[in-house]
């Protein structure tokens with residue numbers, strides 16, 4: 001790889017004007033669109049928080065192959081988050097870029113669902129969470145590829161191929177562990193039980209989601225609920241486990257109400273940017 | 282008319298010069314292959330170069346943009362803008378035949394059509410091969426192994 005020429009002061013000036021951030025071009029947004037902004041935060045924060053959770057495994061996974069898988073999935077998710085949050089910043093038009101949205105918001109301003117902030121627990125619990133989330137995200141992105149918002153459609157079309165891998169890989173682990181030894185079986189059962197109560201939030205239709213759907217921008221999550229249930233049930237049955245019974249749902253992540261877990265995720269994630277604001281390489 | 286044709290041809294020469302500058306930019310993670318071979322360069326005019334990332338979270342995206350900037354500056358095209366687009370999403374179908382041959386020579390099995398499990402070993406050519414891990418050293422690669430010569434190798438995943 002050839003080395004890059006040294007950066008001259010005049011280059012830096014040009015870079016500032018051109019905004020050489022590695023981000024994509026978003027179409028200009030005519031007017032401030034709070035509802036669309038909020039919806040983009042939901043999409044971006046789901047990916048960001050789960051990507052951060054998976055990165056906790058780096059160097060700690062049960063085998064090298066699994067370590068690579070988790071790191072790669074985390075990277076895919078953080079890539080999605082970058083796209084959604086960069087676009088959100090343009091829609092907001094308040095001068096905060098995607099990094100500012102990721103690193104300078106506090107718990108109450110995050111719009112992710114509760115499922116993604118759940119602790120990794122053991123490997124089975126991590127895979128149960130991934131399976132329940134990726135199965136949903138694949139259906140969601142599949143529908144968003146037809147969004148009236150071209151940028152959302154483009155990001156979804158780009159990401160859906162990667163999410164297909166996430167779904168396959170995590171489903172394989174649910175089956176392997178569920179239909180495995182007594183111990184792996186017990187752990188997968190507990191992993192599914194832990195995460196099960198966070199499924200209803202994925203299909204919640206509040207005012208913001210409903211408005212986005214009626215404008216043809218957001219996904220109609222209710223339309224793929226049956227397909228989701230069918231896919232999840234098929235994998236759990238193949239894993240020779242029983243489908244957990246429904247529990248009282250926990251809602252609120254989309255409006256900034258989170259478990260204590262989120263603060264513990266943000267603390268290490270945002271430490272540097274909060275301690276040294278505007279730090280650069 | 283003559284002036285227009287002259288302009289057209291100058292434009293054409295400029296584009297050719299930009300393409301050849303970009304052809305010299307290697308992929309940061311697979312330096313044997315150029316970003317043009319990989320299909321990352323989507324469009325070239327004398328005003329703008331359009332790139333697309335391979336994977337959503339590809340950490341090389343920013344590095345590639347910087348390397349393209351440097352290559353354009355070096356070739357005297359400092360004013361050419363770099364634009365990154367997401368749509369249509371990149372696919373391994375855009376890797377050129379030359380790119381596939383370079384991957385193979387470098388020891389990476391080029392992507393096989395979706396659904397196909399017939400992967401040739403880059404060392405001995407055998408198709409008696411098996412997947413070790415769906416994820417490899419970079420997001421675009423999976424780990425495979427040849428059951429004839431026993432060498433492990435990377436497969437560029439169909440995407």
Ligand SMILES: [Zn+2]
Nearest residue numbers: 402405427430
């Ligand atoms: Zn071989």
